[in-house]
Amino acid sequence: MEIKRSLKAIMLFGVSVLVLTGCSQTKSNGSDSSTSSHKVSQKADSSKKTEKKESASSNQESSNQESQTALWNDHQDDLLTQFINQWAPKMNQEYTKYDGEASLKVSTGTVYPDDLSKVMVNGNKTTIGMSKDGNGENEYNVVAIYNYDGTKPPLPNHITYIFAFRGDQPVALVDQSRDGVPDLRPTQNTEVQKSFAQIANQSDFAKSEDEEQTNNKQAKDGSDNIKPITDRSEAIAIASKAFSSVEGHTAENNIEPSTGPEPDGSYILKTYSGAKGLDIYTIKPLADNKAAVNARYGSVQGGEFNDAGTKIVERP
Template sequence: MKNKRFYLVLVSFLAIVLITGCGNNSQKSSKAEPSKTETTKKVTKPKKVTTPWDNQKDQKLESFINGWAPKMNQSYTRYDGKNPLKTSVGDQYPDDFNRISINGNKYSIGWSPKGNGNYEYNVVAIYNHDGTEPPAPNRITYLFTFHNGKPVVLVSESRDGDPRFFETQNNEIKNSFAQIADGKNSDQSANTTQSNSTTDNSGIETRDLKEIGVMVRQLLMPGDDLAKETLLGISYYNGKYFIGTGTSVSTVGYVVNGDTVLCYKKDASTGKPTFQQEYVESSISLKELESRFYSTPAQKQLVQSVANRMPDIESE
């Protein structure tokens, strides 16, 4: 009987010890286990690199040129980014970039399809027109560039020596390039230009450079009697035509851009000697020029007779 009680006490004691041990282990386990905390990793998004020019803008420019060129009675070849663009006067672009001057000075200039190169003038597009009217050969080459981050259109009509480029005076092509570079759509304006070109051209009777020069002379020097100007001649220099009798005071300049004529005359208001005076630019539509100096039989006869007796246009 005593042994039985002893075993009962022993079993109870062991049970208590086991329960206590398990409890302590449970507490130790819970204390040893660290609390779980959530960590958030920061994801750094790559910065988007923007460039002045891209394929979409390039396509818009091509669309504009295709609509604008017919108005100018011209057709243009586009540099494809691979094969050199050859002109009728022998220049090749972009190979001959190192030979050109810009506004009379030398600058670093190079092909930069995105417009963000390290040149002073980063060229994003090149278009060339080879002319067929005398004096031949002749060309008009446009370079669409970014200079100090701003869109600038350069043009050259030089025929001899190193290529000479200047900022274009054609506001239509200059403004359209700026709009496209700014992300605006210029296709509609180009299409409108193309659709209106037929109407504009239908009223124009002559595109003879001599006859246009005679009319410009009448416009800028209305006091001269052209019937008595037997020494008149026309020369071509630095992208402009000049008509005069061989002296600076008698000479005026002009450029024909499609249906617009840009006219240049010395600024006598400065009081400087004529050879030091700068040329001042003005413009008139070819239709308006004809309406004033080429609309009657007598006017046409005068312009044609003066143009016919002038020698061939002298090139630089």
């Protein structure tokens, strides 16, 4: 009996050990499964966060690009062309525009826009390149190029205007170099400079056009009081009142043959000053027996003319 009892006790103890061992393994396996599931969930969350960050970054970049306002458009480009076509004949010049396709060749051998990367500005190397809307990574983003090749000796000679934006500021550059690397500099022609700035800032240019139309209408309405200037001696007398530089340059042999009255009633007086100087006075009749005289000084060899301003004087 004692032996049987001992055997039963041993058997019961063994069964208990087996049961406890199984439970322990089940709990251990359950814990591993839970941990593994938790890690997978963390990875999934991390992946989603990364995707959200990348998406946000992409959206921010797209938003920044869209928010960059265009500084130049086709309408402004047309207005600049209109200005050049009206202004150039007054300078006895005819300009060719870079049309965005065929390269613009200058008489000195420079080719635009191909050679833009070689030019200097104010004697310094810089970054400069074409831009459709005036924006870009260059220091100077070029929106238009116009060139005039001179026909009078010494040849070759030219005037090349390069209209650009430096940051968001419009700048009209000009080059007249005859050899070596083109060196662009801000134009000294106030009419070109002012007109480009007005076109770049569309509201100002629109205001200027409105004012011009108003002035023309007023002149037309009071046309009975405005007498055209057709006589050379009167033109000389009026110009002399406004600019003393006229004196001494108005002998008959010092007056350029193309000088004379214009269809609008104004008079363009062109005089030679010195061996190579050419002064151009545009005299426009006004109401109340007055006249506006604009003076531009340049050279018979071509080149950029400097605008000396406009003065209003009494007619003789």
